Amino acid sequence: MLPSVRHQRIIELLAQREFVTTTDIRQVTGASLATTQRDLTALARSGALTRLHGGATPAAPHGETRLLAAYLARGRHALDRHDLSGVEHALQQALEACARIRRAAPRPRRSAVTQVAGEPPVLHRQPPAQRQCPDRDQVD
Structure with missing residues (x-):
């Protein structure tokens, strides 16, 4: 092929x-x-x-990442002007763009992926207790 x-x-x-x-x-x-x-x-x-x-x-769609960068730049400019409502609005727009990007391109990390034929994958994350660092005394 x-x-x-x-x-x-x-x-x-x-x-x-x-x-x-x-x-x-x-x-x-x-x-x-x-x-x-x-x-x-x-x-x-x-x-x-x-x-x-x-x-x-x-x-992730390129248009969304460009929008995210623009929203973050607006937030920085609003912060420079001490315009807190402008900062809040820009950050809200940036969070919405992040959510759209995340939905378009999910990235599983440190997870086991199980997939049954014809079904979407299921991610199994470790419980937080299993991800914690060991005590100093336990490390060589």
Whole structure:
């Protein structure tokens, strides 16, 4: 299969799911793991997706990231003018843009991902007690 066809299939798969694994992509394209990883790297460089360990998610829309930068700049300018209502308004807009970006490109971190065929992935985060640092006396 040609790289352009594989890339199109990967993009179509990402349009259906929030996260795809390299195994999912290999099943759809029939490509080897090395070829799949090269395809994901090429698509990530072009901005078509966000690469994660073991798979990929859709890329955040560029328009949203530009809006976020503009809202944050407005907030800084309002702060320089001591315009607290302007700061509050700009930060509220920035938070809304962050939420839209996050929904478009979720990035699971330090989580186990479980996926049942045809279902969206389920993230299992460790409880906070398991993520805490050990006592100093317990560390070599």
